[in-house]
Amino acid sequence: MEKRSSSPNSKVDQSSSTGTHINLRIQNGQDNRVLSYRIKQDIPLDRIMLDFCRRLGLQYDSIRFVYDGRRLKDFTTPLDLNMDDGAVIDAWTEQSGGGAALFR
Amino acid sequence: MGTLTSINRKRSDDYCKSLVSISSPIDQSYGHISKKPRLSAFANPGRNRPYSIVSRLQLYPDSKPRFSREVHAPVPVRFSRFGPCSKVEGSASLRGNMGNCLGIQLPYEKVKNGAIRSLKFFWKDSELFGGEDKLNEVIQIDDAEDENRVDVSDDLSVEEVGVVDDLGRKRKNGYRAVAISAQGVEKDLRSVDSSVVTNVSNPDEKVDAVNQMMDAMLLDEEPNALCVPAHRKLYDFAKGRDGNIKRLDLEIEYNEKCRQRFQLMRSQKKGKQIRKDVVAESFLPLTEEEEALVARALSNSSRRKVLVSHENSSIDITGEKFQCLSPGAWLNDEVINLYLALLKEREEREPQKFLKCHFFNTFFYKKLISGSDGYDFQSVRRWTAERKLGYSILDCEKIFVPIHKEVHWCLAIINKRDKKFQYLDSFKGVDNQVMNALARYYVDEVKDKSGEDIDVSSWEEEFVTNLPEQTNGFDCGMFMIKYTDFYSRDIGLCFNQGNMPYFRRRTAKEILKLRAD
Numbered sequence: 094m095e096k097r098s099s100s101p102n103s104k105v106d107q108s109s110s111t112g113t114h115i116n117l118r119i120q121n122g123q124d125n126r127v128l129s130y131r132i133k134q135d136i137p138l139d140r141i142m143l144d145f146c147r148r149l150g151l152q153y154d155s156i157r158f159v160y161d162g163r164r165l166k167d168f169t170t171p172l173d174l175n176m177d178d179g180a181v182i183d184a185w186t187e188q189s190g191g192g193a194a195l196f197r
Numbered sequence: 198m199g200t201l202t203s204i205n206r207k208r209s210d211d212y213c214k215s216l217v218s219i220s221s222p223i224d225q226s227y228g229h230i231s232k233k234p235r236l237s238a239f240a241n242p243g244r245n246r247p248y249s250i251v252s253r254l255q256l257y258p259d260s261k262p263r264f265s266r267e268v269h270a271p272v273p274v275r276f277s278r279f280g281p282c283s284k285v286e287g288s289a290s291l292r293g294n295m296g297n298c299l300g301i302q303l304p305y306e307k308v309k310n311g312a313i314r315s316l317k318f319f320w321k322d323s324e325l326f327g328g329e330d331k332l333n334e335v336i337q338i339d340d341a342e343d344e345n346r347v348d349v350s351d352d353l354s355v356e357e358v359g360v361v362d363d364l365g366r367k368r369k370n371g372y373r374a375v376a377i378s379a380q381g382v383e384k385d386l387r388s389v390d391s392s393v394v395t396n397v398s399n400p401d402e403k404v405d406a407v408n409q410m411m412d413a414m415l416l417d418e419e420p421n422a423l424c425v426p427a428h429r430k431l432y433d434f435a436k437g438r439d440g441n442i443k444r445l446d447l448e449i450e451y452n453e454k455c456r457q458r459f460q461l462m463r464s465q466k467k468g469k470q471i472r473k474d475v476v477a478e479s480f481l482p483l484t485e486e487e488e489a490l491v492a493r494a495l496s497n498s499s500r501r502k503v504l505v506s507h508e509n510s511s512i513d514i515t516g517e518k519f520q521c522l523s524p525g526a527w528l529n530d531e532v533i534n535l536y537l538a539l540l541k542e543r544e545e546r547e548p549q550k551f552l553k554c555h556f557f558n559t560f561f562y563k564k565l566i567s568g569s570d571g572y573d574f575q576s577v578r579r580w581t582a583e584r585k586l587g588y589s590i591l592d593c594e595k596i597f598v599p600i601h602k603e604v605h606w607c608l609a610i611i612n613k614r615d616k617k618f619q620y621l622d623s624f625k626g627v628d629n630q631v632m633n634a635l636a637r638y639y640v641d642e643v644k645d646k647s648g649e650d651i652d653v654s655s656w657e658e659e660f661v662t663n664l665p666e667q668t669n670g671f672d673c674g675m676f677m678i679k680y681t682d683f684y685s686r687d688i689g690l691c692f693n694q695g696n697m698p699y700f701r702r703r704t705a706k707e708i709l710k711l712r713a714d
Contacts, residue, residue, distance in 0.1 A: 122563060122567075157560070159558075161579045161580050161585065162557070162560070162561065162577070162580035165511065166511045169511075183560065187529055187531075188530035188559050188601045189528070190527055190602070190603070190605045190606045190673055191670055191672065192606070192667060192670055193670035193671060
């Protein structure tokens with residue numbers, strides 16, 4: 094709860110990780126709200142993704158994290174994706190449609 | 198004389214060979230006046246071997262048909278019918294020597310007139326001589342020939358040669374040549390000739406000569422009737438062949454056309470067959486196993502399970518997400534994105550069968566228009582890096598862009614092949630913002646990836662209205678992915694609302710098997 098109330102630029106525990114760090118941003122597709130993280134390159138991205146959902150009160154299962162058009166898997170690391178510093182991850186909620194509203 | 202006979206023998210051989218069988222017996226029996234022109238015609242080819250058929254045919258006296266006609270018709274009838282005509286002829290003949298002598302002989306007038314007319318007709322055609330000379334010459338030669346025949350009856354060919362010679366030279370040299378040529382034929386001939394010449398002064402003998410001639414003419418009527426066809430036969434024969442050739446030409450032309458048509462039909466059939474195969478493939482029914490697989494996946498018991506996990510797209514489909522493929526449910530982005538990924542894999546698997554396409558996921562358009570001014574190229578610039586895709590997006594003939602509109606799915610296509618932007622809405626909606634954004638994006642994309650500046654202002658913006666329409670409130674997603682499927686196959690949108698239940702099951706099967714067909 095503490096972290097969620099803190100600013101979007103909060104950093105996820107850096108103490109336990111070693112190596113070069115990278116700045117990443119996660120943008121909520123719904124409201125374009127952005128959270129910035131600084132993590133080590135070999136840290137699985139689910140760490141910050143889970144944090145993002147927790148902070149925004151979203152259900153992790155329902156959010157699709159997309160980087161450069163590709164869905165992110167839980168255990169992918171920034172190193173795997175060769176992510177640049179300042180890269181943006183998009184967080185999309187489920188899209189669904191059937192046209193009911195348009196159909197009379 | 199000796200040489201002549203030898204030549205004549207040779208000629209007679211040729212003559213026999215060349216002549217039709219009908220003509221030779223006639224010659225032996227009574228081939229006189231009337232035969233002359235014919236003989237010349239036949240003799241010439243025998244003598245002048247190098248002559249072509251055409252040239253030989255040209256040597257045929259033109260008068261032949263007329264001559265025959267004259268002989269054909271009964272003289273008295275014609276005489277009575279064309280009295281004035283014969284009178285004119287009579288007057289003309291009076292001017293000549295023959296006319297004088299014939300005028301004396303009244304009983305033979307009919308025959309005489311007929312004979313003269315026929316001869317006249319013959320000579321009229323060859324305009325080399327004066328009218329009077331013509332008559333003289335002809336009759337004289339006929340006489341000579343006549344007598345000659347009596348005298349030298351054993352060698353027909355000799356006299357023929359003589360006659361031919363006579364005619365040929367006469368035509369060139371005129372009256373004088375007749376005597377010379379007549380002399381040249383044979384010694385006997387000369388005596389006859391002279392006797393004939395003397396006969397001219399002697400009316401009685403002349404009458405005999407005329408009589409003979411007339412007899413010959415009358416007798417010749419029949420042979421002529423048979424003889425004329427000899428060259429006519431050739432002509433008719435040639436004509437008949439003309440018809441044959443014409444018919445063959447027509448046949449060839451007809452067959453050629455048939456062949457072309459069949460070839461065209463075959464190629465069309467082939468094309469149609471391929472098309473048919475592709476279409477049939479798009480409607481291939483599911484096997485029982487597949488139906489069972491789909492039914493199991495759609496059951497409630499599978500809700501919490503991860504049914505499939507697609508490595509390349511990193512999409513996991515749980516039973517709950519999969520439920521959207523059950524009848525009446527709205528399609529979600531996961532199923533659509535996975536299906537589009539499968540379409541891309543299908544194309545890479547069989548590139549010859551499908552168009553080279555790029556399928557953006559359902560988030561692309563949202564991201565593209567997420568900028569402050571409703572357009573943000575930079576945010577999607579890295580989406581299409583060749584290093585990531587494994588192919589250049591600029592090589593793609595069609596770029597499919599799913600458009601999500603709150604509760605509706607549409608499809609936009611950047612159709613590079615046809616140079617147009619297409620928008621497909623199963624409700625036939627129109628969205629200019631999509632078109633504008635995509636046009637702008639494509640220009641920026643080309644500029645970014647290749648450095649080229651392209652102009653898409655000439656590209657057509659097509660809001661496709663001739664498409665399968667949705668008639669319910671839940672199938673738009675299915676319509677959208679099927680538009681994509683069919684267009685990436687490069688076939689028409691040959692489905693309708695009625696196919697949707699099948700397409701749902703088919704899509705479910707394809708997702709469960711992680712293979713689109």
